[in-house]
Amino acid sequence: MAEKTYRVIQWATGVVGSAALKYFIENPTIELVGVYVTNPEKVGKDAGELVGLPATTGVKATSDIDAILALDADCVLFSPSMMTPPLEQVCALLASGKNVVSPAGPHLPNKWLPEETRRIEEACAAGGVSFHGCGIHPGFSGDILPLTLARLMSRVDCVEVSEIIDKVRNPMIYTEIMGFGADPEELLANPRRSPETYKHFYSSMDMIARGLGKEIDNVTVKFEVSRATKDIKHQFGEVKAGTVGGQHYEWTAWCEGAPLIVYHFYWQLGTDLDHLWEEGEAKYRVRIKGEPPLECHLMSMEDEDGRHPFLGLPWTGLVGCTAVGAVCDAAPGIVDHVDLGVVEPKGLVRR
Ligand SMILES: NC(=O)c1ccc[n+]([C@@H]2O[C@H](COP(=O)([O-])OP(=O)(O)OC[C@H]3O[C@@H](n4cnc5c(N)ncnc54)[C@H](OP(=O)(O)O)[C@@H]3O)[C@@H](O)[C@H]2O)c1
Incomplete structure (x- = not known):
């Protein structure tokens, strides 16, 4: 049975991002189309090389945000360092028509984050896409x-x-x-x-x-x-x-x-x-x-x-990766687990 596939960008390759990148390279339901990095030593390297896999993906890491925004992709797994406020970049990615799954948060809906909610809702509407905050906690173990x-x-x-x-x-x-x-x-x-x-x-x-x-x-x-x-x-x-x-x-x-x-x-x-x-x-x-x-x-x-x-940390990446298809297929807007329903993690069984 032919599986539906999704074109994905991995944003940042720290501990969480590396687990996600490896998942995307190995999962047959995913086509990796871009990797964003901040570290100059990683720029230009093949995505496989960044996670200990053969350098044969054909996708080179870039630090050029405009090039990432210009890519034709269904989804971005957004996992920059926790020191960086991610909202500007999240909104730009959403407005460019890419769904975003984000371990960096914000985790929504959340009455304490009205400004984040408003801006992300607007960006989702502009791009016709969805946003999902993911992680092990918050994001899984406690909900x-x-x-x-x-x-x-x-x-x-x-x-x-x-x-x-x-x-x-x-x-x-x-x-x-x-x-x-x-x-x-x-x-x-x-x-x-x-x-x-x-x-x-x-x-x-x-x-x-x-x-x-x-x-x-x-x-x-x-x-x-x-x-x-x-x-x-x-x-x-x-x-x-x-x-x-x-x-x-x-x-x-x-x-x-x-x-x-x-x-x-x-x-x-x-x-x-x-x-x-x-x-x-x-x-x-x-x-x-x-x-x-x-x-x-x-x-x-x-x-x-x-x-x-x-x-x-790896679980935080993986729980986002396994939600990519469901987030891409969801109606536009902020989506939590309840909106996604039972998520089916396709492409995990590889004999
Ligand atoms: N919800 C949860 O359960 C949960 C649990 C753990 C972590 N998290 C979140 O997941 C995210 C990633 O965590 P992590 O442990 O992978 O972090 P990390 O190991 O510190 O890596 C973050 C990556 O961000 C990039 N980066 C570094 N400086 C940056 C800057 N100034 N601006 C933008 N990006 C920068 C780097 O990517 P390159 O090396 O590719 O350049 C770095 O490797 C964080 O936002 C963290 O808060 C959530």
């Missing part, structure tokens, strides 16, 4: 996953979604920027993740609440830290005893006087901490209290070393 799991229940009291990462076993370049190794009192007073960050995850909370036929009244935020009980080495440095070795962000969406959705982020450097909230492999864990109560763990399969590496 479509628990909403789907709730179909196995007869009563839901509270949905609890936890991101659990040991940053010694899963090193990340942002470890220091996120406040590990900081003075605990200083970090508590100035959390590196702003107390407003939950607003960027609100579309996910709202999707669950709406899906359950309820509305969120308000969201409360809690932040606590744990201290390293000895010096802890990690791939990008060392955290001294007595400084921050663990962080727990908690965001609670309230409905009719009770917590309806709680997001926990447990980030810890190993286990030599004065308070250990969670132990074990990196994962997303969904617990739904109600009838019958349910628990689901989303983690990578065990690797050769017997570990379950954290795959949040």
Whole structure:
């Protein structure tokens, strides 16, 4: 059976973008037509070479935005660095007639982002295309996953979604920027993740609440830290005893006087901490209290070393890649998981 194909551009080739680019090169339902890069060393290279595949795609990476805008493409997977406000570029791509799937957000619909919503809606209308914010969280673990799991229940009291990462076993370049190794009192007073960050995850909370036929009244935020009980080495440095070795962000969406959705982020450097909230492999864990109560763990399969590496970044690219066809086929405008319906990830089975 001939599969429908889509012409796709990969925008930026960081960790998320590289996973997406590899997917696009390998998936027979996708024709890769462009790759945008910022790094001058990548300009002119074949797309395959950028992700460890043969340099035979015939698509050369470019840093020329006008050339990208001029391409005839169905969709762009937009994954620039998190330091860059992406809205101008997202709108230009949409207005040029390309659907956009964006791990960089914004995640919409979202009452906290009216300006972004207005501009993206206008650009979608101008280009006759759709926009979809994707990712593992926000984008999957805290919205479509628990909403789907709730179909196995007869009563839901509270949905609890936890991101659990040991940053010694899963090193990340942002470890220091996120406040590990900081003075605990200083970090508590100035959390590196702003107390407003939950607003960027609100579309996910709202999707669950709406899906359950309820509305969120308000969201409360809690932040606590744990201290390293000895010096802890990690791939990008060392955290001294007595400084921050663990962080727990908690965001609670309230409905009719009770917590309806709680997001926990447990980030810890190993286990030599004065308070250990969670132990074990990196994962997303969904617990739904109600009838019958349910628990689901989303983690990578065990690797050769017997570990379950954290795959949040590649998953963020892949959940966008697998939505490309559905986003291209959707009616123009902002589309979330509910609009897309059951997404069929074509081209994954390759014998
Ligand atoms: N929703 C979620 O669950 C979720 C999870 C993780 C990440 N994300 C988002 O996904 C996006 C990509 O994350 P990542 O981990 O892949 O980031 P990354 O590894 O830092 O890579 C981002 C890429 O952006 C390009 N870039 C660098 N500086 C830039 C600049 N000044 N302006 C525009 N582009 C620039 C570079 O591409 P080239 O190397 O090709 O030049 C870089 O490799 C981020 O926006 C992040 O916030 C979302």
